Amino acid sequence: MFIIRSMKLSDGIEWGIHVTTLLAVLPPEGALPAARLAEFHGVPAAYLAKHLQALSRAGILASIHGPRGGYRLAKPATEITVLDVVEAIDGTEPAFRCNEIRRRGPTAQPAAAYPLPCGIHRVMVSADLVWRASLRSVTVADLVTTVANDGDPAGLVAGAKWIRDALA
């Protein structure tokens, strides 16, 4: 299968980062069920569920059982990077898939003739590494600070009230 324009990240990443940022402002021991998280973000609960499971498997979220159960962060927001969320949802595989086409065609040589990765592959891997480093340099705690600084005051008040009601 060939795909012409596919350098796209899944929508799940946007949702995963928003959810993680919201959970970062809950009071200690607070947790929100999947349905509430979906409601807050205006997204389908069934779809969000699988991303919440992926974030749990990656050790970013913890799932708490019981009447006040739900999801909360599994570790401090200062220790969760944006890259952690991206990789939990989209995986760690680099964007560029090298098919080793240098080994095809009439001038192809035996495999032993290619001890080094293809130079083109190396360029793409380097770019992928700086992309990941950039996402690794920002934590979910940083995102909370950004939202607090930039957010619309009425929206922040409404959000705080919504969280208080949801936890009540």
Added chain:
Amino acid sequence: MFIIRSMKLSDGIEWGIHVTTLLAVLPPEGALPAARLAEFHGVPAAYLAKHLQALSRAGILASIHGPRGGYRLAKPATEITVLDVVEAIDGTEPAFRCNEIRRRGPTAQPAAAYPLPCGIHRVMVSADLVWRASLRSVTVADLVTTVANDGDPAGLVAGAKWIRDALA
């Protein structure tokens, strides 16, 4: 439509970079038809054709008519970056598509309440910019140097002979 793992670049990028690198070592005025380029890379000619057209539209390749016609670089290899090829084939749209989910749900505010781009969006845009900067820092001429330095001697000789025969 939701896509779970989609941070993938198209195969066309790998082919486009290989083709551009091959054309960079042709003698002045040399050109290779699409069928020959496909043969060299062991890829379907029909599929390669549309990428060659995209590279031409982007001003990276020139299409020469006539009996010795075909494709050649439209400008010096030192002036074509890997990013130019990537964007010619996959477009310039960032990988992250922001759906502004911050404006959804029960705490959504009027549009005027969001004068700044979402902080999450900004983090993803920054990462996209460093990814593109990394690809912009390498030219097709650099790739030729890499292949010449790292390539298998027998493969390089076979490649040179193939080019000579193809241009004859």
